[in-house]
Amino acid sequence: MAAPDLTAEQAEPEVVDLLLPEVARFMARDVDGAAIDREGLIPPAVREAAGRLGLFGMTIPGAYGGAGLSLGAASRVVAEMARVDRSVAIMVGLHCGLGTRGLVELGNPALKSRWLPRLASGATIASFAATEANAGSDLMAIRTTGRATEHGLRIEGEKSYVTNGGFAGLFTVLARTPGLGGARAHSLVCIPADTPGIVLGREEDKLGIRGSSTVTVTFDGAVVPLDHVLGTPGKGLEHAYEILTWGRTLMSAGCVGTARGALDAARAHVAARRQFGRAVGEFGATRAHVAWMAARTHAMQAMVSSVAELHAAGSSIEIESAMAKVFCSDGAFEVCDRSLQLHGALGFLEETGVARMLRDCRITRIFEGANDVLLVRVGAGVLGGKGTFDVRCVPELSDVAERLEGAERTLRHEARAMAERLGVEAIRHQVALQRLARALIALRAAAAVLERASGESLPTARYTAELLLEEARSWLDRLWWADRDEAAAREMTDRMAAP
Ligand SMILES: Cc1cc2nc3c(=O)[nH]c(=O)nc-3n(C[C@H](O)[C@H](O)[C@H](O)COP(=O)(O)OP(=O)(O)OC[C@H]3O[C@@H](n4cnc5c(N)ncnc54)[C@H](O)[C@@H]3O)c2cc1C
Incomplete structure (x- = not known):
């Protein structure tokens, strides 16, 4: 059965009512939670099927190919997925929430036009990287640093436990940016995964959500243009x-x-x-x-x-x-x-x-x-x-x-x-x-x-x-x-x- 057209001009509750049975069918037909748990992997085919259903574009505005669903509507969809399998629900939920929200709310027009259509289709998956080995609950303690150079913002540091990190195409990274917005300032930076200087660690072996990808990401002199800073430079923590x-x-x-x-x-x-x-x-x-x-x-x-x-x-x-x-x-x-x-x-x-x-x-x-x-x-x-x-x-x-x-x-x-x-x-x-x-x-x-x-x-x-x-x-x-x-x-x- 064809997936409902999430980009159609319909009232949101109608779209969600159409989508929920499709999501339930997708989860029942394509997702084997026990196998995902056993093998510690969400098969790429599941990701592709979720993409075809429009799940990665749920909360991305219609102008960029998404469905522009509200937080409430997206919550109903995530709940339906989690009823069956939490690894898949977290892959999609993280992408729609922490992964893309910064870009949607705070990205400049060029950055949005470049990335949001791919993120909406699921061709690119998003991650959010704030935690470090010595900075979990205390995010003020992060050490990853972005320094402005003549070539752009040069990022050095290591982020831990990055969900979706093993296959993400785009990271939203919290970094100290002493040159942007004050000596103790932090900024959120969008970093494409193919930027030279990014190294992925191995998949973590976990108690649960074993299919969800969790890796360490090292930024060893990765350089991005200065306009990849999201929102106000120096306001990264806020x-x-x-x-x-x-x-x-x-x-x-x-x-x-x-x-x-x-x-x-x-x-x-x-x-x-x-x-x-x-x-x-x-x-x-x-x-x-x-x-x-x-x-x-x-x-x-x-x-x-x-x-x-x-x-x-x-x-x-x-x-x-x-x-x-x-x-x-x-x-x-x-x-x-x-x-x-x-x-x-x-x-x-x-x-x-x-x-x-x-x-x-x-x-x-x-x-x-x-x-x-x-x-x-x-x-x-x-x-x-x-x-x-x-x-x-x-x-x-x-x-x-x-x-x-x-x-x-x-x-x-x-x-x-x-x-x-x-x-x-x-x-x-x-x-x-x-x-x-x-x-x-x-x-x-x-x-x-x-x-x-x-x-x-x-x-x-x-x-x-x-x-x-x-x-x-x-x-x-x-x-x-x-x-x-x-x-x-x-x-x-x-x-x-x-x-
Ligand atoms: C599977 C998985 C996926 C994750 N995905 C991401 C991700 O995508 N992006 C990302 O940035 N991070 C991610 N994280 C990291 C996660 O957000 C952090 O683990 C979390 O914020 C807690 O930090 P911590 O583990 O360093 O715990 P710590 O800060 O070391 O805290 C350990 C415990 O100490 C106690 N504690 C600490 N501080 C206080 C305090 N002030 N008052 C009282 N008690 C306190 C609490 O009991 C707390 O549980 C992930 C982690 C896991 C395991």
């Missing part, structure tokens, strides 16, 4: 954080897909598997697992939709995309873990595919900002009054909404008290900040669920929001003991002998 909002949202969408896959597998298994004379799914404890998994998946989807809607309305999604990333990556891992548990021994075997889902989604709690670090940042934002939200919902759920608003008032009160008590020192109280952040994230997810509830989804929304409210309250309760817990942990680790 630009990178902006681009990361897309990456984190698409990654969160992938987590929704993974959770759906794991939930579907668990439901099918507990319905079929019989122990003690009845289906395992009939036991109360099993029902509690399945209900939790369904509620969490529902909330993750609501959270992603909410971030995408904020973005479509022109609001900043810096804090919301970080919250969604933490919520969805932790959620997907726990849904997979519970699914594996419900499968019993079979879940531990590779043949059910659940073990692979668990392994594949583990990295999402680390990359594009380790969750521990993001939680501290979100918590610090709460101290500064960030992350506020309204709760709007149908009258049938107004009682839950009222309790949610009450919990948010408590959270804001606690944050103000903490800021007043500790002043600037508050940002060093990481355990408290993380608990504030966890509480806010649970409340934000509950609000996203309530906002979208109508008709048949009302009971699911109520159940999900009640669970999240309970979760938020428990984090707020634990806020009382955060400093005591952090001090005890410091004492404990100080007593431990050096490794």
Whole structure:
């Protein structure tokens, strides 16, 4: 069947409704997740088929041959892919998010005309290279440097863990550029992979997403014209954080897909598997697992939709995309873990595919900002009054909404008290900040669920929001003991002998 024409002048929801069944067929027909995992490779034929379907051009503007889909629409497509295979979803999601977003938003017209059509067709695949061996969470510590010379910008340095790096045709690289925008300045630079002086390392051997390409890329005097700097020279870090909002949202969408896959597998298994004379799914404890998994998946989807809607309305999604990333990556891992548990021994075997889902989604709690670090940042934002939200919902759920608003008032009160008590020192109280952040994230997810509830989804929304409210309250309760817990942990680790 022919792929839908992504460049046609159609309303976006119609295009996505046409595309999703095609994506599902592509994933079922062309993608063998178990083989990709076993062989540690996405076959080039899969990449080509994804290109023919227009997946690499999803978020590239129509003027350059893409479909110009919004963040929300692209999220739906990435979720559908991730339901089946995370390596393929990450290859496409990384290309559409971190890989091409810088060029789309910040590239000059000549650079865009040259590269975007090829990136849209999938003839060229994009990578984003920020991390280095000694600079992961702390991107200020990067050492890769671009120096302006008479021939252009000369790049020296080494980037680690570059997704899609093994076959990418274009890298967006974060480099220090002391001559551009100040002595301590950083810039984002577009570097074609065939530039002399680029050396690729071997593919990393990984726990999960084993088919996704991850390599070290060395820039040994690679020279590009000065106009390959994206956006404002010297503003590279700000630009990178902006681009990361897309990456984190698409990654969160992938987590929704993974959770759906794991939930579907668990439901099918507990319905079929019989122990003690009845289906395992009939036991109360099993029902509690399945209900939790369904509620969490529902909330993750609501959270992603909410971030995408904020973005479509022109609001900043810096804090919301970080919250969604933490919520969805932790959620997907726990849904997979519970699914594996419900499968019993079979879940531990590779043949059910659940073990692979668990392994594949583990990295999402680390990359594009380790969750521990993001939680501290979100918590610090709460101290500064960030992350506020309204709760709007149908009258049938107004009682839950009222309790949610009450919990948010408590959270804001606690944050103000903490800021007043500790002043600037508050940002060093990481355990408290993380608990504030966890509480806010649970409340934000509950609000996203309530906002979208109508008709048949009302009971699911109520159940999900009640669970999240309970979760938020428990984090707020634990806020009382955060400093005591952090001090005890410091004492404990100080007593431990050096490794
Ligand atoms: C498969 C894979 C693909 C990747 N793809 C890309 C890519 O395409 N492009 C790219 O640029 N990078 C990529 N990365 C790198 C990834 O983004 C980084 O690994 C991530 O940002 C974390 O950095 P790190 O590994 O150096 O961890 P570190 O910074 O060393 O942190 C390790 C741990 O220490 C703790 N920690 C660190 N700092 C703090 C703090 N301030 N407060 C509290 N706790 C803290 C956290 O628990 C954290 O998880 C990829 C990594 C992997 C494994």
